[in-house]
Amino acid sequence: MNGTATIGRIDHVGIAVRKIEEALGRWTPWLGAPANPLEEVPTQRVRVAFLRVGESRIELLEPTQPDSPVGRFLDQRGEGLHHLAFTVPDVDAALAEVARSGGRLVDTRSRPGAGGHRVGFAHPATYGGVLVEFVEAHP
């Protein structure tokens, strides 16, 4: 697989927040209101809102439990940039490509993420401290 050809665009930039309603108050004057209502993603133990910006989105993430990945992130680092998501045609193929090239993974297989799209995370160690998510390409 030629990895270069598989990344389509930045699907979204994930931002960890303590209170999603407060965060929306900061962002919606610039980006407009979310197209969809707040969504709970049980597999990641977060409530999320997506704000469209060009071909990408900003994802605001509020943990639903303190002892969750985003809850621990907030404890350790505070609010701020959390992850970077790229569209790929095939999430499982992208994860396999990371593993084949010696990278570490959070998810060895894709799973359902926000909006029901297939997603999968590489480990931050693979991309120099950046938590990278692959999201199946969608409109």
Added chain:
Amino acid sequence: MNGTATIGRIDHVGIAVRKIEEALGRWTPWLGAPANPLEEVPTQRVRVAFLRVGESRIELLEPTQPDSPVGRFLDQRGEGLHHLAFTVPDVDAALAEVARSGGRLVDTRSRPGAGGHRVGFAHPATYGGVLVEFVEAHP
């Protein structure tokens, strides 16, 4: 000014790295090589490389001095996501809008950034821990 109308797209996502050549080795298999050679931005005391992804770019930032904003970021937080840049038609107007709405600024006026484009930074406190950069709209 209606802020909602002024954000065009994600211009780039800035990633702080210790060695830009090593970071390019991680990212170019996915995103392809930089369109332009490495560039030094004296006003920010960094060397940068931009990798195109869709309508946006990934900016890799290596500090040229330890006692610089990105150098201190690396000391305190390590490598990883550093800032989020949006295109706006007028950087000074965007900075003025942040100030008018009670936000804090790093730059009260725009200044030349990478590629010679006008840029300006809001303070992370304004956007819940996210360092936001405004970049004048360009092709």
